[in-house]
Amino acid sequence: xxxxxxxxxxxxxxxxxxxxxxxxxxxxxxxVAFLACMATIYWLSIPxxxxxxxxxxxxxxxxGEFITRQYLQAKxxxxxxxxxxxxxxxxxxYALGCGGNAHTIAAVxxxxxxxxxxxxxxxxLFASWWWxxxxxPALATALFLGGSASYWFFSATIDTYVxxxxxxxxxxxxxxxxxxxxxxxxxxxxxxxxxxxxxxRTDGALCGVLAVxxxxxxxxxxxxxLLCAVSGAAVGIIGYTSxxxxxxHVAPGDLxxxxxxxxxxxxxxxxxxxxxxxxxxxxxxxxxxxTFLYSVFIPGIEATRSPDFVxxxxxxxxxxxxxxxxxxxxxxxxxxxxxxxxxDREGIWLVGLAGIxxxxxxxxxxxxxxxxxxxxxxxxxxxxxxxxxxxxGRYSCAGQRPRANLSVGLVSMLALLVWLHNGFYLIVPxxxxxxx
Numbered sequence: 001x002x003x004x005x006x007x008x009x010x011x012x013x014x015x016x017x018x019x020x021x022x023x024x025x026x027x028x029x030x031x032v033a034f035l036a037c038m039a040t041i042y043w044l045s046i047p048x049x050x051x052x053x054x055x056x057x058x059x060x061x062x063x064g065e066f067i068t069r070q071y072l073q074a075k076x077x078x079x080x081x082x083x084x085x086x087x088x089x090x091x092x093x094y095a096l097g098c099g100g101n102a103h104t105i106a107a108v109x110x111x112x113x114x115x116x117x118x119x120x121x122x123x124x125l126f127a128s129w130w131w132x133x134x135x136x137p138a139l140a141t142a143l144f145l146g147g148s149a150s151y152w153f154f155s156a157t158i159d160t161y162v163x164x165x166x167x168x169x170x171x172x173x174x175x176x177x178x179x180x181x182x183x184x185x186x187x188x189x190x191x192x193x194x195x196x197x198x199x200x201r202t203d204g205a206l207c208g209v210l211a212v213x214x215x216x217x218x219x220x221x222x223x224x225x226l227l228c229a230v231s232g233a234a235v236g237i238i239g240y241t242s243x244x245x246x247x248x249h250v251a252p253g254d255l256x257x258x259x260x261x262x263x264x265x266x267x268x269x270x271x272x273x274x275x276x277x278x279x280x281x282x283x284x285x286x287x288x289x290x291t292f293l294y295s296v297f298i299p300g301i302e303a304t305r306s307p308d309f310v311x312x313x314x315x316x317x318x319x320x321x322x323x324x325x326x327x328x329x330x331x332x333x334x335x336x337x338x339x340x341x342x343x344d345r346e347g348i349w350l351v352g353l354a355g356i357x358x359x360x361x362x363x364x365x366x367x368x369x370x371x372x373x374x375x376x377x378x379x380x381x382x383x384x385x386x387x388x389x390x391x392x393g394r395y396s397c398a399g400q401r402p403r404a405n406l407s408v409g410l411v412s413m414l415a416l417l418v419w420l421h422n423g424f425y426l427i428v429p430x431x432x433x434x435x436x
Contacts, residue, residue, distance in 0.1 A: 031122050034139075038146055039118040043110070045427050046156040050434040051106045059301055059430070061372035064106070064158035071098070071105045080261050082160040083243050084199035088112070090247075109158040117155025120166035121146040124385060127173035128392075137392045140412040145385055147419035149298035149426050150378035156427075161378050164200035167193055168207050172353075172382045175210040176389075179349055182217060184227055191228040195235025199243075203379070206364065208232065209356045216349060273369050282307065283370035287362050287377075292330075295377035296384065297323045297418060298426045304374040316425060322417050329410060330384065333391035350390035358383040 050056050051064035071093060079086075089109050098104045121142050128138035145151055154161045171193035178186045190210060197204035214224035240259070244250040250258045286307045294304050299312035306312060313320045337351045358380055365376040392407055 030135075031126060034125060034142075035118045035122040038121050039114050042114045042117050042152070042155040045152070046430050047434040048103060048106050048110060050430060051110065051158045052102055053434065056433065059433075060153070060304060060374040062153075062157060062159060062375075064109075067109060067158050068102060068106045071109075072100055072102055080244075080259060081203070082164070082201045083240065083248070084196075085112070085160045085163055085201075087243050087247050106158065110156075113155050113158060113162050116163040116166040117146075117151065120151070120155075120162065120169045123166065123169045123173055127169075127176060128385075128389060131176055131389055132392055134408075137408045137411060140408065140415045141385060141388050141392070143415040144388065144411065144418055145381060147415065147422055148296045148378075148381060148384075149418075149422045150295035150374065151381055152422055153426060153430075154378055160201055161375075164197055164204055165378055165381065167197040167200060168204065168379070169382055169385075171197060171207050171210055172386070175213045175353065178213040178224075179216055179346060182220070184220075184224065187211075187214065187224045187227040188231045191231030191233075192235050194228070195232040195239065198232070198236040199239045201379075203364070205236075206357075206360055206379075209360065210353065212353070212356065213349070272371070274367060276367070278367050278370050279363070283366050284362065287366045287370050287373045290373040291358070291362055291377040291380045292384075293323050293327070294374060295381065296326055297421050299323075300425060301429050305372070316421075318421075322421055325410075325417070326414055329391060329414060330387045333387040333394070336394050337390060347390045347394050350386045350393070354383040354386035354390070357386070 051068050054065050054069075056062065056065055089112060092108050092112075093105060096104065096108060098108060124145050125138055125142035128141040129135055132138055146155075151162070151165070154165075171190060174186055174190040174193055177183075178190065190213075194204070194207045194210065197207045211225055211228045214221050214228065241255060244255055244258060245252060248258075286305070289307060289309055290304055293299075293309060297313075298304065299306075299309060299316065303312040309323075310320065313323055334351050337347045361376070361380045361383075365373075365379075369375070388411060392404075392411060394407070
């Protein structure tokens with residue numbers, strides 16, 4: 001096999017390179033309708049009042065009430081770790097004249113979560129559709145993301161996570177493009193997406209691991225890495241500096257201390273956050289559980305801080321069957337690649353990308369804050385989607401139609417189950433709480 005090609009598989013429907021004609025008017029209409037449907041679901045599922053009740057912070061230590069209260073107190077700066085989000089929402093609140101109206105302030109902020117949540121799902125739909133060349137498995141993959149517990153919760157409430165994740169998913173999409181094309185513009189765009197993800201949340205710098213796709217093909221590897229790094233640094237550094245100076249009026253000489261202001265937070269000063277002592281086996285296990293299981297199929301809204309997943313899932317209808325099915329699917333996505341031929345190197349790359357996305361985040365967020373572990377696993381959902389794409393793409397070669405249909409059926413069943421499970425065990429109890 002020539003080194004110039006990552007995958008030369010015989011395919012049934014999969015396009016072999018990005019082709020603008022793949023996007024037809026019908027496909028755009030379907031994507032727009034799908035986006036609108038997802039936005040409606042996210043807006044209606046958890047009432048706006050959830051973000052106005054202080055007691056709601058007991059659920060995953062969510063920041064919806066805190067952000068709303070800060071704006072009511074005319075404090076449009078909350079944390080310098082996600083300044084683009086607060087810059088955009090502050091401009092939106094000012095333009096709409098929110099003033100001291102709590103419901104209007106909350107509605108503006110929630111609209112960001114809803115819009116970016118729908119955008120992220122639509123991105124996965126289009127990217128999966130292009131990657132696999134078939135609509136049904138792409139739809140199942142997008143629905144699986146959209147109904148996952150952490151994604152659904154943060155798309156329907158106020159916080160900074162989903163806007164960041166939507167951009168991170170765009171970066172993942174661009175890395176998939178890079179696996180099939182040598183176009184330098186893809187690496188520039190990938191860097192831009194990584195830089196933008198950083199502006200929404202500074203831990204978005206972890207998205208930089210996607211640049212590893214530059215080594216998928218021989219030749220010009222360093223040029224591609226350089227293009228990605230320069231464009232990402234330009235957006236991240238220039239964007240951060242500009243917002244800090246021109247919006248928050250930070251003096252240029254004070255920029256570095258201001259950017260490191262999170263170190264002055266009491267949780268950091270007391271050694272609770274960002275402590276090496278947090279990297280214990282028990283904390284790593286709990287964060288792993290939240291990342292791999294709880295963020296997908298929630299075991300109960302007050303059970304995400306517990307490592308006893310057998311007991312919690314055992315109390316739910318279906319017991320361990322639903323999360324077990326998901327675990328087996330993800331495990332098979334990895335194991336099946338061990339026997340893949342060179343023609344199936346794309347799948348190996350997907351599993352590799354999933355791993356280098358997944359592992360650093362589990363370690364980083366365990367170090368940072370393992371005490372509210374449900375907060376951060378949403379940032380690892382792209383790695384789980386890569387495993388699904390590896391699983392679905394494993395049997396897309398000619399002559400594998402029966403196995404391909406079986407894998408699509410399994411992922412479609414998971415997509416249905418994730419909506420039913422989280423609708424009952426996440427959305428229903430939070431609706432009841434919000435309307436009390």
